[in-house]
Amino acid sequence: xxxxxxxxxxxxxxxxxxxxxxxxxxxxxxxxxxxxxxxxxxxxxxxxxxxxxxxxxxxxxxxxxxxxxxxxxxxxxxxxxxxxxxxxxxxxxxxxxxxxxxxxxxxxxxxxxxxxxxxxxxxxxxxxxxxxxxxxxxxxxxxxxxxxxxxxxxxxxxxxxxxxxxxxxxxxxxxxxxxxxxxxxxxxxxxxxxxxxxxxxxxxxxxxxxxxxxxxxxxxxxxxxxxxxxxxxxxxxxxxxxxxxxxxxxxxxxxxxxxxxxxxxxxxxxxxxxxxxxxxxxxxxxxxxxxxxxxxxxxxxxxxxxxxxxxxx
Numbered sequence: 542x543x544x545x546x547x548x549x550x551x552x553x554x555x556x557x558x559x560x561x562x563x564x565x566x567x568x569x570x571x572x573x574x575x576x577x578x579x580x581x582x583x584x585x586x587x588x589x590x591x592x593x594x595x596x597x598x599x600x601x602x603x604x605x606x607x608x609x610x611x612x613x614x615x616x617x618x619x620x621x622x623x624x625x626x627x628x629x630x631x632x633x634x635x636x637x638x639x640x641x642x643x644x645x646x647x648x649x650x651x652x653x654x655x656x657x658x659x660x661x662x663x664x665x666x667x668x669x670x671x672x673x674x675x676x677x678x679x680x681x682x683x684x685x686x687x688x689x690x691x692x693x694x695x696x697x698x699x700x701x702x703x704x705x706x707x708x709x710x711x712x713x714x715x716x717x718x719x720x721x722x723x724x725x726x727x728x729x730x731x732x733x734x735x736x737x738x739x740x741x742x743x744x745x746x747x748x749x750x751x752x753x754x755x756x757x758x759x760x761x762x763x764x765x766x767x768x769x770x771x772x773x774x775x776x777x778x779x780x781x782x783x784x785x786x787x788x789x790x791x792x793x794x795x796x797x798x799x800x801x802x803x804x805x806x807x808x809x810x811x812x813x814x815x816x817x818x819x820x821x822x823x824x825x826x827x828x829x830x831x832x833x834x835x836x837x838x839x840x841x842x843x844x845x846x847x848x849x850x851x852x853x854x
Contacts, residue, residue, distance in 0.1 A: 542635075552697045565848060586617050589607070603622055619634070624781045624782065625796070635814045637781065639811075648739045650821075651702075651750070667684070669688065671716055672713060676717070681714040686734075690742070693726065708750060708805065754811075755769075762834075766813065828842055
């Protein structure tokens with residue numbers, strides 16, 4: 542069963558912040574299969590829905606969209622609260638959210654596609670593709686370490702959104718700065734490592750990261766409501782605004798219209814819907830295939846799902 546609850550708490554590069562990805566009016570439940578037929582008691586779904594609704598009612602989040610899929614069928618799909626609270630625009634099913642770090646999964650899947658094709662390997666050094674890593678500190682960092690957050694690179698090195706012209710420049714600056722502890726020695730969640738991985742994908746494939754993800758993943762998975770930045774074809778009237786703050790003090794931080802990210806990042810910058818992201822997850826659950834289309838090898842899926850490290854503090 543896939544349960545997607547759209548709420549995120551993340552460390553900013555300078556301070557702690559909380560963003561409501563999905564923002565109290567509860568929509569009428571939408572079922573494509575009766576819950577009992579999928580082996581889930583209706584009472585359990587009602588309780589789950591009430592729990593999400595309570596988070597909105599108590600102002601833990603501005604709004605939310607909740608999707609449960611089982612056996613390829615939608616069992617529950619509800620929305621709660623506000624897409625834009627100031628404009629009194631209610632959250633609706635299939636609202637498009639800034640999915641932030643859930644972008645990392647598609648960056649990683651892109652690298653796995655290149656590994657499947659023999660164009661990249663887990664043991665390759667980032668320095669083979671990025672000159673900024675050709676130094677004593679960063680020279681040993683591998684693709685596998687970037688994929689598994691064991692590169693030693695920090696959470697983030699970005700101080701301003703407009704600091705770099707492109708992902709390649711950002712990644713090379715990360716390599717020049719170097720890791721904070723010996724690569725491979727422990728797990729440390731790293732946006733910086735994902736930026737580097739995205740840049741490696743660009744160099745190896747010869748196309749921009751957003752183009753690669755769109756052509757090799759989004760289009761094949763029918764993820765038609767998933768976008769980088771605010772692309773010209775993106776339906777901005779379905780985007781959720783972003784809020785920063787805490788219960789009782791939420792403030793709107795971004796309104797759909799102006800691009801938030803200056804270019805596609807490996808760590809974040811995708812916008813998507815719960816239903817679209819469920820297509821990506823279902824591909825993984827089906828061994829790398831979707832609607833008969835071969836996206837990833839079974840070996841790649843096994844690599845993605847294999848636990849590597851315990852979370853460390």
